[in-house]
Amino acid sequence: MKLLVTGGAGYVGSVNAARLIESGHEVVVLDDLSTGHADAVPDGARFVRGDIDDVIGTVLAEGFDGVLHFAAKSLVGESMVDPAKYWQGNVVTSLRLLDAMREHGTPRLVFSSTAATYGEPEEVPISETAPTRPTNTYGASKLAIDHAITSYAAAHGLAAVSLRYFNVAGAHGSIGERHAVETHLIPLVLQVALGQREQIQIFGEDWPTEDGTCVRDYIHVTDLADAHLLALEHATAGEHRIYNLGNGTGFSVKQVIDTCREVTGHAIPAAIAPRRAGDPAVLVASSERARTELGWKPERADLTGIVRDAWEFTRSRQEA
Secondary structure (H helix, E strand, O other), X not given: OEEEEEOOXXXXXXXXXXXXXXXXXXXXXXXXXXXXXXXXXXOOOEEEEOOHHHHHHHHHOOOOOEEEXXXXXXXXXXXXXXXXXXHHHHHHHHHHHHHHHHHHOOOEEEEEOXXXXXXXXXXXXXXXXXXXXXXXXXXXXXXXXXXXXXXXXXXXXXXXXXXXXXXXXXXXXXXXXXXXXXXXHHHHHHHHXXXXXXXXXEEXXXXXXXXXXXXXXXXXXXXXXXXXXXXXXXXXXXXXXXXXXXOOOOEEHHHHHHHHHHHHXXXXXXXXXXXXOOOOXXXXXXXXXXXXXXXXXXXOOOHHHHHHHHHHHHHHHHHO
């Protein structure tokens, strides 16, 4: 298939583009490089630099079999102080994409959504039937896009799948996580191991969990990409299906830090800080529906392997 990957110069998007090429698809990457990196676009993909708002119609006029939509604003804190950036950059831009797909007859869409659409869950693991009550603008903007996709699928026959997940980690060969503003735990801990920061903060150690620290879901970026390939294959005209993706158990902050210590061989100093407002004790997604309907199973769910891949990529960037 000929496929357009929006945000394909970013971490998750570039790995997905690489997996699509490895699977024999023709790939065009569209990215404005506001947060992505041109050198992350995999060999074999054609790169178009531009904003979706400006060029999506021209690009889709070429004729595509589907779109994988990763382009988004994704910083939770920023979304609360600059909500317009998220309503415009996520929702309005996605509506323009949907309209362009309808105009040019692009039949399939796989949307990179988020488990932040659920907010603070009543039960864990979180299933797709859980109430969607996002607690920040980022999650709300992604949920709004999901609602729009449902409408377009019903009205225009779009075959669409949304994938909701929490923390992505690891690396796929030479492609890994490198954000200008880093907020994710594993790369932050690895920065301590590299001497780029003095210590890692643990926000509370009195949570109702086994070791007192928050528990979060982690999914290997290659497993995530494989789920997108399966979603593309199972997309059905006139339907919008939503799947959660997760490892099913989660890992605590202390587990992540201890694993990073083991993998890197560094002491990695940690300091206890006050709890952050709005942090749930446990956030873990159930992927039972994805396993049953898509045939997806995370093959790289071991935390040590996830950290090792991330560490090898991080060191390679340091040495380059």
